[in-house]
Amino acid sequence: MSHKIKIIILLCIASVVAHATQPIFSNKDITATEIEGGVTVLETSDKTTLYLVEGDSAALLIDTGTSIADLDKIVAKLTQKPFHVVATHGHPDHIGNIRFFPEFYMHPGDTVLSTPQLKEYNGRVLPIVEGDRFELGGRTLEVIHTPGHTPGSITLIDYANHMAFTGDAFGSGQLWMQLQPQIPFVTLIESCGRMIEIMAEKGVDKLYVGHYPYLKRPLGIDYLIDINLAARAIDSGDTASAVPFSNEAMLLRHGTAEIVFLPEVAGLRQLTPKRVMLKLDDVHYGEGNHAVPPRWNRLIDYLKTNHLKANLGIIGYSLQSNRTDFFRWLQQTDSIDGIEFWNHGFHNRTGLEEPGEFEQDFASQQQALHLTDSLCIAKTGITLHAWGPHWTNCNEFTDSALATIPNIQLVLGHQTLPVLNHYKGLRIHETLEMEYPFHNPVYNKFLINYLGRWRNCNTFYLQGHPNSWDDARWKEFEKIIERLKADGTQFINLSEYIANPDGNCQ
Incomplete structure (x- = not known):
């Protein structure tokens, strides 16, 4: 295209825009x-x-x-x-x-x-x-x-x-x-x-x-x-950055927005705090001298520093090893107030070509659940009171298999799980995503769902895979947690939910 033609086209576009x-x-x-x-x-x-x-x-x-x-x-x-x-x-x-x-x-x-x-x-x-x-x-x-x-x-x-x-x-x-x-x-x-x-x-x-x-x-x-x-922020009383607007009113800025308000309404805390279970998946042993992959220790340090409760899913095959350092890590972590472990099955599927272990027959599913449950008790003394599936589907045998593991009192999700007739415990399927897609926390996408579609859900679990989070993804996770903390969120563990399951989505 010649220089002259380009100029003519640009002038035509400018003329159309100006006319509009x-x-x-x-x-x-x-x-x-x-x-x-x-x-x-x-x-x-x-x-x-x-x-x-x-x-x-x-x-x-x-x-x-x-x-x-x-x-x-x-x-x-x-x-x-x-x-x-x-x-x-x-x-x-x-x-x-x-x-x-x-x-x-x-x-x-x-x-x-x-x-x-x-x-x-x-x-x-x-x-x-x-x-x-x-x-x-x-x-x-x-x-x-x-x-x-x-x-x-x-x-x-x-x-x-x-x-x-x-x-x-x-x-x-x-x-x-x-x-x-x-x-x-x-x-x-x-x-x-x-x-x-x-x-x-x-x-x-x-x-x-x-x-x-x-x-x-x-x-x-x-x-x-x-x-x-x-x-x-005004509802919670977080208005230290507000400036005078008039003799009676104050102005608070947040990003691109400003709100003018009367000081006496700040801090009334009329917003109902939410109850959130941090459901963090895929705990397994580390390589070399590491009991677990280092990113799990980063998570534990963060939880302790911020006094947060969390629930960590153990992949059962890791308990078949002779890694005593891994078992000690599990015991020490389990002793931290507010942190609990749950049964994440025995072996998560690694490729689409193979069926998931909870897509198989009754005997296979029962064995997967039982192995993780019994190995955890034998190797660490920890009893697992909840179960959550992998990223694969479940089928009609999952219900019966769950019913054979009396320790399991809570099922975490899964939308594809059929109606539970044999299993008599609790189930929470309200999960607010923080990873878009899996393994990739994105604060802004979380925020849209948290403030929008999930605004009236008072109890839910927040699922993540900490071992997949590089530094950039970790910062996104921190922003998500800080947002929840600013809203007065109560972080709960499995035992607290089992004791008081009230407060699901409306």
Whole structure:
């Protein structure tokens, strides 16, 4: 391609981009710009924001700004389609111009705000709640109730186009939580968690916020995570880095997000602490003069230093050896308060071409369980009270085989394990992954699931393979643990769960 042709192409692209961002309407109060197909942002002189979303047959005006002359006529110029009006919440900078419209939609939770605009409004306030939809013809926006900033804040989600309109539910870089009525931070944390889950699971990647002029771009999931973590810090009282915002309020920054809050709400600790079992797999003997691979000693030192409880899975074949140094290591580690061992089968599969030991017949599975159980007692004096399978599947014989090992009181997972009829002990299958893929801890991916889909799971196990973690992976593991500790997580061992199994996922 010649240099001249490249220049022409670049100029054409620049022309298209410039044209796409040119205002399609502007006066002293407002500037309207099409930012995506069927989405126009209306930015006001006082930096409030309205959005006009169009489908094939209808349109939706999201919010009305503070003070815009003849807003109804402006909207009629921007679209020839019939349109509805919806308020993301009831603050004056979002319902300031409802007087121009005979009716508008708002969540009933915000009728308690009693703003002058609502008191003086003579039209109809139509209630809108979770799950309601605006059908615009080839385009649907669904209502999600996201309280926090106000009791009735909503988010409108366009799943097909991977976008959401959030108003002030999560702020626009800065979220105001100092206003009345005060909403518990645990409510905001739940709203953030729901939205994080939706973004991760449904592919929503753009948040069009209530004060677009400050940003000139949509926000993404990273911002929502930062708001969530800032809210958690305020709930826990971790606000030493906060700075004054006004005579009454403080401002806390976390990453890309800021929250303004009243000091008296910090440290209320309304967030329910979670119970977590660290399930760490594949303990076996080391090479040469090492009783175990050195990374296991790094783990034990970390657990002791941080006063953490953990549960380590022994691979049974390692107990068939004559490695007395390994047996002493197991005994010494077992004597550490809070650390327990569990039965991880006899021999984990090394390749896809061979069946796993818990994919075989009853006799083979019983032998694998019994060998690990009996060898551990004989060589170390340690009784194993739980079992967890390898990365292979289980089958219909696993249940009967487990029932023959009376020591096993708890089964750790496995989604493929059939219904347990013969085995009468406990089972916990709620596992929050921290390795993506296996053997590779990734803090950010853990965080998305922890704050989102798993936010209401109060007891789960966290599975890992410490001997596979190089220094970079180890740092990711440390970040995961520090996050859990910051939220007041109770780390428990097998015995504690067996004694009190209450608190599984809701």
